Amino acid sequence: MKFKKSLAALALSTALVAGGAALAKDSDHDWTGIDILVLHWSQSSNPFFEAVNSGVIDAAEDQGVTVDIQFGEEDPVTTSNILETAIANGVEAIAVAIADDNAYDEILCRAKEAGIVVVTLNIDDSQGANGICRLAFMGQNFVESGYVLGKRMIEEHGLKEGDLVFTPVEAPEGTYAVLRHEGVAKALAEIGATTEILGTGNDHGQALSLMTQWLLGHPDADAVIGLGQTPTSQAVQAIKDAGLTIPAGGFDVSQSILKNIEDGELTAAVDQQPYSQGYYAVTQAALAVKYGLYPSEMDTGGAGLVDKTNYKAAVEWAGKVR
Incomplete structure (x- = not known):
């Protein structure tokens, strides 16, 4: 090659x-x-x-x-x-x-x-x-996976009516962001919780700064669900820098995201493979x-979550394959 x-x-x-x-x-x-x-x-x-x-x-x-x-x-x-x-x-x-x-x-x-x-x-x-x-x-089926992640955060952390969930994402206008948020918001709406979106861009340093500032201005936030790899990778540190103790979850896999899962600081991440x-x-x-073979639709991620029970299988290949 x-x-x-x-x-x-x-x-x-x-x-x-x-x-x-x-x-x-x-x-x-x-x-x-x-x-x-x-x-x-x-x-x-x-x-x-x-x-x-x-x-x-x-x-x-x-x-x-x-x-x-x-x-x-x-x-x-x-x-x-x-x-x-x-x-x-x-x-x-x-x-x-x-x-x-x-x-x-x-x-x-x-x-x-x-x-x-x-x-x-x-x-x-x-x-x-x-x-x-x-x-x-x-x-990935963005709506389905967002809904599954939202339900997991609700069930594991007791989110309830009136709670506010921070949902940062690289490009809020992107199709993936709109559909992932639709799935998460659907799960939260079922219990009467709400979300607020913030655009972070792809630069990790910028994302961390923007997310931290948002959390400092919203100390009543009850959870963070990153809608993309960049905000998910920065969620745990942003929460710490804002002096809060709230749960976090998100989308995609990276070495830092898997380390947060291993440490019990990130609940779960959706793996889109x-x-x-x-x-x-x-x-x-x-x-x-x-x-002339006709291509087939393929859901590469299903609605699979990587969490503390299965993260080890993804560690070796994060960044290269996962």
Whole structure:
């Protein structure tokens, strides 16, 4: 397998990957001419996507195809420009995260009409296939997982009517944030509790500062539920820095989140299994291009929670796969 630097030396490995292992499986075809764009919605500095890209790279090697990993930098214009360039260059497939329900409809429908295989990963349109021209989604059921996490926090910590739960998230307007919050808020509404959202961005230092300041201004908060990896990773420290003793839970897995779970300072985190999102998005897109096999919907995380009973299984692979 060969690696070539893409447009810029991004903090996360934005690279062109040409797979070779799969060629031995099908000596009659050289699939390296199949170009697949993998376009993440987030900033290139977001460590969450290391595990996604591990799956992308492994799938490219297994399928013998070429992938171009790009980041939209949370900017619809940047994302649209990358999509337009890929279409103009004649890519065979696009795997893209949809953080904005309306920004890419026309572009992706045009890609589909041009015969380009389009799948979504990590984040889908909130209306699923009814809202965007794509064949299948590989990612988490955000509403369901948010509801399960909300119920866990209620049951374990006795949250009740009138309680206030702080729900910070990197990008409050992002589809993932809206849907995760919908699930959490649904669980809390059943007991008469409320939530308040705060945008933190992806920078951990900035997130910690913003979350701490919010908690200092809301000493009556009863719990913290981070709606993304960045705020979840900073929740425990923010609570300490604000001088509070309230429970915390959240989304996604990292070494620091797992350490908080091990120490009993974080109740649980929803595991969306990012490696699977990258691996199966590229694998299914490649199979569709090669053989006309129709991609399948895939819930990569279910509503599984990582807590003190099972966190050890994720420790070795956090950041690389989990």
